[in-house]
Amino acid sequence: DTAVSQTPKYLVTQMGNDKSIKCEQNLGHDTMYWYKQDSKKFLKIMFSYNNKELIINETVPNRFSPKSPDKAHLNLHINSLELGDSAVYFCASGPPLPGELFFGEGSRLTVL
Amino acid sequence: AQSVTQLDSHVSVSEGTPVLLRCNYSSSYSPSLFWYVQHPNKGLQLLLKYTSAATLVKGINGFEAEFKKSETSFHLTKPSAHMSDAAEYFCVVSLPQGAQKLVFGQGTRLTINP
Numbered sequence: 001d002t003a004v005s006q007t008p009k010y011l012v013t014q015m016g017n018d019k020s021i022k023c024e025q026n027l028g029h030d031t032m033y034w035y036k037q038d039s040k041k042f043l044k045i046m047f048s049y050n051n052k053e054l055i056i057n058e059t060v061p062n063r064f065s066p067k068s069p070d071k072a073h074l075n076l077h078i079n080s081l082e083l084g085d086s087a088v089y090f091c092a093s094g095p096p097l098p099g100e101l102f103f104g105e106g107s108r109l110t111v112l
Numbered sequence: 113a114q115s116v117t118q119l120d121s122h123v124s125v126s127e128g129t130p131v132l133l134r135c136n137y138s139s140s141y142s143p144s145l146f147w148y149v150q151h152p153n154k155g156l157q158l159l160l161k162y163t164s165a166a167t168l169v170k171g172i173n174g175f176e177a178e179f180k181k182s183e184t185s186f187h188l189t190k191p192s193a194h195m196s197d198a199a200e201y202f203c204v205v206s207l208p209q210g211a212q213k214l215v216f217g218q219g220t221r222l223t224i225n226p
Contacts, residue, residue, distance in 0.1 A: 004155070041200055043156075043216040056213055090155060098144040098163060098206040099214060103155035 003027050006091045006104040013081060014112055020077045021107045023091030031055075032074040033101065034066060037088040046089075049074050081111045114139045116186075116203045118217040126225045131175075131190040133220045135203030138184065144206040145186045146214075147177055151199045159201075162186060173197070198224045 004025045013019055025032060033056075034046040047066045048056035054066070063079045078085060088108045094101040119134040137143055147159040160171025167179040173196075177188045186203060203217040 041150075041219045043202065045213055048213070092156075099146040099161055099204060100158055101156075101214065103157070105153070105155045 004091055004093055004102050004104040006089075006107050008107060009105065010108050010110075012110045012112065015081055015083060017081050018077070018079045019081060019109070020075055021089055021091075021109075022073070022075045023104060024073050025091075025093040025102070026072065027093055027102060029093040029095055029102075030071055031094050031096070032068065032071070033092040033094070034074065034076050035090040035092060035103075037090060037106070039087070043090070047074075047076075078109075081109075083111050085109060086111045114143060114205050114207055114215055116145075116205050116215065116217040118201075118203050118220045120220050121218065122221045122223065124223040124225060125193050127195055128192050131188070131193045131197065131222065133188040133201050133203075133222065135186045135188065135217060136184050137186060137203075137205050139205060145177075145179060146204040146206070147171065147175070147186075147188050148202045148204055148216075149199045150202065150219075156202065159188070193222075193224050195224050195226065198222055 006023045031050045033048045037043045046060050049068045051071045052068045065077045068074045088106040090106045091104040092101040115138045117136045145162045148156040149159050150156045160169045162169045162179045170176045175190045200219045204214050207213040
């Protein structure tokens with residue numbers, strides 16, 4: 001059973017399109033996250049939700065909109081895609097202990 | 113501000129020899145520090161964590177790290193490298209209480225030579 005699963009794993013799309021990435025966790029955690037990993041492997045937090053409530057919103061363009069229908073799901077919707085949005089997006093979840101996150105396998109987004 | 117600096121972007125060792133991946137941190141308070149590993153095309157996995165208990169921390173797969181406050185370091189070591197250790201390694205600091213905001217280092221790519 002996959003603990004944190006993301007779909008799709010690969011996404012290739014044209015500039016200006018809208019796309020979504022879905023994430024589900026079966027670990028019973030209250031907190032979920034989206035991280036972005038750029039081409040140099042640098043990871044940065046984008047959003048965090050605790051029990052469906054937004055608690056971290058980094059300086060991310062408002063074209064990115066997370067949605068948490070319940071505490072086991074955190075989806076990421078991206079409007080008007082730009083070339084610079086190309087990256088690997090990781091979903092993660094964690095218990096209320098510092099730093100112990102469980103990551104999905106990532107969704108590689110390529111914008112042409 | 114809290115940050116971590118991984119001193120080597122790439123480390124290459126032979127199988128069976130020791131591994132040392134270096135990390136220095138900057139923090140205005142007593143930090144929580146972590147090492148994560150990322151195998152190719154996979155998500156990140158927690159290797160070990162330091163949260164102000166014992167300064168020598170043991171993790172999975174034979175890795176360990178020592179927290180040295182005087183040197184502001186948290187280096188990752190393993191006595192004998194295995195081919196399966198080839199991966200990207202991230203040193204991470206956790207920001208203060210409240211939301212779990214992690215700040216990642218730049219990563220160190222570990223290559224194991226047969």
